[in-house]
Amino acid sequence: MSDQKTDVLIIGAGPIGLACGIEAKRAGLSHVIIDKGCLVNSIYNYPANMTFFSTSDRLEIGGVPFISHNPKPTRPEALEYYRRVASSWELNTRLYESVDAVEKMGDLYQVTTSRGVFQARAIIIATGFYDLPYLLNVPGEDLPKVKHYYDDPHPYYDMRVAVVGAANSSVDVALETFRKGAKEVTMVIRESEINPRVKYWVRPDIENRIKEGSIKAYFESSITKITPRTIEVKTPDQELVLENDFVLAMTGYQPDFSFLESIGIAIGQDEFKTPTYNESTMETNVDNVYLAGVICGGLKTNAWFIENSRVHAEMIIDDLKKKSVVAE
Template sequence: MHNNLDIIIIGAGPIGLAAGIEAKRKGLRYLILDKGCLVNSIFNYPLNMTFFSTADRLEIGGIPFTSTHAKPTRSEALEYYRRVTEAEGLDVNLFEEVTAVITQENGTYQVESSKATYNTKHIIIAIGFYGIPNLLHVPGEELPKVKHYYFDPHYYYKQKVLVVGANNSSADVALETWRKGAEVTMVVREPTLGRIKYWTKPDLENRIEEGSIKAYFQAGITEIRENEVDIETLDGKVTIENDFVMAMTGYQPDFSFLEKIGVQLTNDYKRYPLYNRETMETNLKNVFLAGVICGGMDTHVWFIENSREHARVIVNHIASKENASN
């Protein structure tokens, strides 16, 4: 039992690290826990991924992020957040999953993890959304050829690849695998391409127009088989040969964890967690939300650049209460 912590921060992504920095600078006793590696979501981004944001918008703790590119890359971000963690001497326990949060009689919390048990006055939940993919809900989705995560285009050389989706990740997968020798088909639910980085969209549009990448718009997959995929299009059903389905359909936060510990969510599809907009405190006293988790299913609302402020707001609120009680 590790007693007398002021804050446990669940999630060692950029926002969780930002909260740790703020807590340390305020002299609070804190610990950051994460079930994966440091900035686990960024680690799981595609190998060649480039951020839409500039480096200064990804900075935390006022520590400069220098990049050799106009837009920083995945590898640069990993290096930056490692260096920040080391430079600040942050207390981070990685590969340690929080399994339970129990309210004590005195109003503090007992946090149980896969490795230890902790007592804390406050909890900051800064978990991301990259761990649970949005499913297609079609027959055959359980086949090994169906991928919800993408890493390196080389793997798909000389393969027939079907990419589902119309946004940034779908565009990157389609273009990168095509350039590495894959035969690429896209299935897009909407009538046009979606929200794509401005330097990528014209490239993809040109590849589709010239026929290098085949695209079905206002279409959807109806069944996946070992060597084929059925697609429902405006002109009826189309069956194509296929080796891999890249379902770039987005991800969702771990709502079951929030529900398990008692954080209230709206009952609609959006699953917005309820919290005080000024303090970020949930319906559970001294339990706070930070980062993308605040947006429920609207995972496009909160990014590093507009939610890093959550860390400062929450820790300032906690620190002011601690000072008032001392």
Template sequence: MYDLIIIGGGPIGLACGLEAQTAGLNYLILEKGCLVNSLYNYPANMTFFSTSDRLEIGDVPFVSNNAKPTRSEALEYYRRVALHRKLNMKLFEEVDNISPKSDGIYTIHTKKASYETKNIVIATGFYDIPYLMNVEGENLPKVTHYYEEPHFYALQKVVVVGANNSAVDAALETWRKGAEVTMIIRDAGIGNRVKYWAKPDIENRILEGSIKAYYHSEVAEIRENEIDIKTPEGIVTIENDYVIAMTGYQPNLNFLRKIGITLSADEIMKPTYDDETQETNLPNIFLAGVICGGMNTHSLFIENSRIHAVKIIEKIVNSQ
């Protein structure tokens, strides 16, 4: 029996664990992958937009070599926080379902065990389910929705789908390692949210012709050695070795719906919760982090979600 179980071992899940620990609660963090699994799956050379102080949790200082930390520095920081504070975690244990009992206790079922708890925090982020292009050939081995590092693509013909930060990073890095890069962009240009130091770089590479870009375009079909691009002028076919589809990701809202959390009826599908306590329409089940925004995944970040942990633990302690 736990006072609190936290589903999700990302930065905000860890922040909830730190607050629970400080409050003297008997808690457990369940993570379906490795520690801070979403950050682990970020591109190897990624630099955060936020400064290191805005990524801190539990009043533990985050010192980085530069103002904006890298992925490797963030992994090191959150790992050290978890180890130093001895957070109670179980990794690689995915939650399948949550079922209520008549006495107000919840049973959490994972692929390995079952646990009982009085309170639940769901902090599962949004990096697990990619938006699919829904085109023929998307399931070929040459297609990926997760970009790791550029060396693999050296001397290859690479298509990058998308125009935001992940797509820009993939296009620039692979081009600099010797790939022949083509970008397929649905809108009229590079996204406005692209990091300020990367946006002029990619725009200049496109302008000079080093990287080819098709605007107002989308993928029509992918084949083993070619790709069809639907452009305003018609279908264009180019030779292709690999497709990096940086089409974005979405939270697992079906899981929330399955356990009984209501979602808004519009396309945002924002979950129902109290802004003051983060409590959902289900008693003693709370939401923390980017999942609170539903499909609007760009409204919440580590830096403006850390407060969720404080509000949730305060509500739990005051309710005891």
């Protein structure tokens, strides 16, 4: 296959990647959006019954109205909306196609993917952070019973479930599996309390379920070993062996720093490993390579959301227009 030229190559087909494609089209720049998964893959991997924090208008991109039937939109509504955005703007998406290598070739970047080779004047990385979960790093974590992603409560009916973590996702999983018939729900939490940032309307619910004993919680504790039928838990007072059918490790996710470093993007030495970029243009320390969306926060994955990073697309394309980036 011969090399395909484009003005802007966008890595990541999430909402911010789509927004970048829209701004490129508005500016008369050719574009391609590449993602190793499906359209808005992170949202697709959210729990089936998830509801967004934001109202629908805060999730809109490209001037396409997002009408929700609920006070806050649901995952199915968001999937439908972003499909409609991609279709109405006729965005050039290449899905289920991974980026294998990025090399500088004179004034262009050569991007090799699992299905072809592209030459681009500029690259925008909008990959988010949902692909790489934090691991427990304990024996038995590779067993099929251990899940780092949660979709639906049905498989856990009449099962003994251990939920690891104390943030929003962990609390949601614990409450939903409890209410959908799990035989036993146990939370294993490193901290001394439920995360203060848990949704204010959910926090009393989980605290009351723990207080009444419907959901068991071990605070300042950690799983040390997983076997097909048990988990071993270290608590401040003792080490326990608990019967267990599934471990739902809602331990959070992290960006692919190795990919950023392979391109030459400098990673900060701060606690959040914040990638280097110009806050006015979103350009990294590598010429014509930009960051957009959640990836900008490094490990501080709660710094950027759809609603406050949509503007990155305009900032990047404005900078490229000033540079007169046009493919020959």
